[in-house]
Amino acid sequence: MDLKATIASLTPSLIAMRRDFHQHPELAFQEVRTSGKLAEFLEGLGLEVTRGVAQTGVVARLRGARPGRTVLVRADIDALPIQEESGVAYSSRVPGVMHACGHDAHAAIAAHVAAVLVQQREELAGEVRFVFQPAEEIVAGARPMVEAGVLEGVERVVGLHLDSLLPAGMVAVRPGPSMAAADAFTLHLRGKGTHAAMPHQGVDTVLMAAQIIVALQSLVSRETDPLGAAVVTVATVTAGEGAHNIIPETATLRGTLRTFDSSLRERLMRRIEALSEGVARAMGGEARVEWRPGSPAVVNDAALVERFRAVAREVVGEERLREAQPVMGGDDMAEFLQRRPGVYFWLGAGSPDPAQNRPHHHPGFWIDEQALPLGVELLVRTVHDFLR
Ligand code: NI
Numbered sequence: 145m146d147l148k149a150t151i152a153s154l155t156p157s158l159i160a161m162r163r164d165f166h167q168h169p170e171l172a173f174q175e176v177r178t179s180g181k182l183a184e185f186l187e188g189l190g191l192e193v194t195r196g197v198a199q200t201g202v203v204a205r206l207r208g209a210r211p212g213r214t215v216l217v218r219a220d221i222d223a224l225p226i227q228e229e230s231g232v233a234y235s236s237r238v239p240g241v242m243h244a245c246g247h248d249a250h251a252a253i254a255a256h257v258a259a260v261l262v263q264q265r266e267e268l269a270g271e272v273r274f275v276f277q278p279a280e281e282i283v284a285g286a287r288p289m290v291e292a293g294v295l296e297g298v299e300r301v302v303g304l305h306l307d308s309l310l311p312a313g314m315v316a317v318r319p320g321p322s323m324a325a326a327d328a329f330t331l332h333l334r335g336k337g338t339h340a341a342m343p344h345q346g347v348d349t350v351l352m353a354a355q356i357i358v359a360l361q362s363l364v365s366r367e368t369d370p371l372g373a374a375v376v377t378v379a380t381v382t383a384g385e386g387a388h389n390i391i392p393e394t395a396t397l398r399g400t401l402r403t404f405d406s407s408l409r410e411r412l413m414r415r416i417e418a419l420s421e422g423v424a425r426a427m428g429g430e431a432r433v434e435w436r437p438g439s440p441a442v443v444n445d446a447a448l449v450e451r452f453r454a455v456a457r458e459v460v461g462e463e464r465l466r467e468a469q470p471v472m473g474g475d476d477m478a479e480f481l482q483r484r485p486g487v488y489f490w491l492g493a494g495s496p497d498p499a500q501n502r503p504h505h506h507p508g509f510w511i512d513e514q515a516l517p518l519g520v521e522l523l524v525r526t527v528h529d530f531l532r
Contacts, residue, residue, distance in 0.1 A: 206265070214299055217258075257524055283439050314460070337349075377400050
């Protein structure tokens with residue numbers, strides 16, 4: 145078959161599917177419509193489809209004409225709680241929810257990889273297993289999919305993530321640690337509520353929160369080897385009900401810890417607890433830390449990265465293939481890559497003019513859809529290579 149021609153003929157369907165998902169984004173574990181559309185599409189191709197894996201995930205098996213290895217293709221499908229401001233004609237129709245990370249494209253690309261490979265079934269030895277994973281944004285979808293057995297019999301794993309800051313047509317990948325471990329924390333602070341004009345009669349939880357936020361900044365700047373890598377961010381501060389004259393009894397801080405190294409990860413978790421509890425106690429209140437441990441770091445298999453590079457070189461050319469920098473963003477693709485060797489690569493989807501580009505998770509996030517058919521081609525060729 146002429147692969148490029150086949151992909152070109154599927155591109156209108158690919159773009160339409162991506163735009164449909166974009167207009168109907170769904171948050172983590174609510175991807176009912178999205179997974180329903182995917183399952184229908186994959187059933188239409190004649191694949192063995194299992195719905196409702198890890199609540200809203202979908203698994204589809206494509207068995208080649210002959211026996212062989214099993215390669216898993218992973219795509220995430222969830223959106224973010226962001227009000228879209230991209231201005232595209234097919235903007236989100238759901239207030240406050242947006243595909244601002246490109247998972248709409250990841251899902252459509254993987255579905256169309258299946259559409260191509262199904263036409264090559266006679267040449268395929270082995271199984272290609274497509275995993276459409278819910279709840280990547282809260283780092284909660286991959287683990288239950290693994291527990292549901294999606295890795296059974298799988299020898300190699302591949303997936304892609306778009307990069308809105310990398311020009312469309314470029315590919316970036318690196319062997320070893322590529323994305324950080326991401327752990328979420330919630331700090332529950334308790335002081336003593338009182339009249340805002342008589343602060344001495346209470347314990348000011350808002351001031352306590354502010355002191356803790358500042359104190360946490362020293363963990364990376366003063367306690368972590370400058371040549372190591374870590375992030376501690378407080379992302380949400382909640383206290384009070386909007387009054388001008390009440391010091392609230394409680395406050396909540398939510399944030400994230402990012403690391404590549406597992407012993408540093410452990411140490412910073414303990415230090416976030418000790419520092420928060422210590423500062424709160426010193427001010428006459430108390431702090432309790434609740435962890436939602438995230439996925440480990442994303443680690444690519446060096447040998448398979450070499451093979452992927454050879455594939456990518458053929459598709460985009462050496463000059464468009466980059467060595468990726470490790471990023472502090474986390475991704476629960478890590479759960480698959482921790483258990484099976486594989487590759488998670490970046491596919492450029494931005495403009496060559498950096499001023500046009502918006503980062504992921506930004507209300508103005510947009511992608512150049514030229515990247516989509518390229519993503520299909522890269523994955524199709526990589527699957528063939530990894531089956532070998
Ligand atoms: Ni993402």
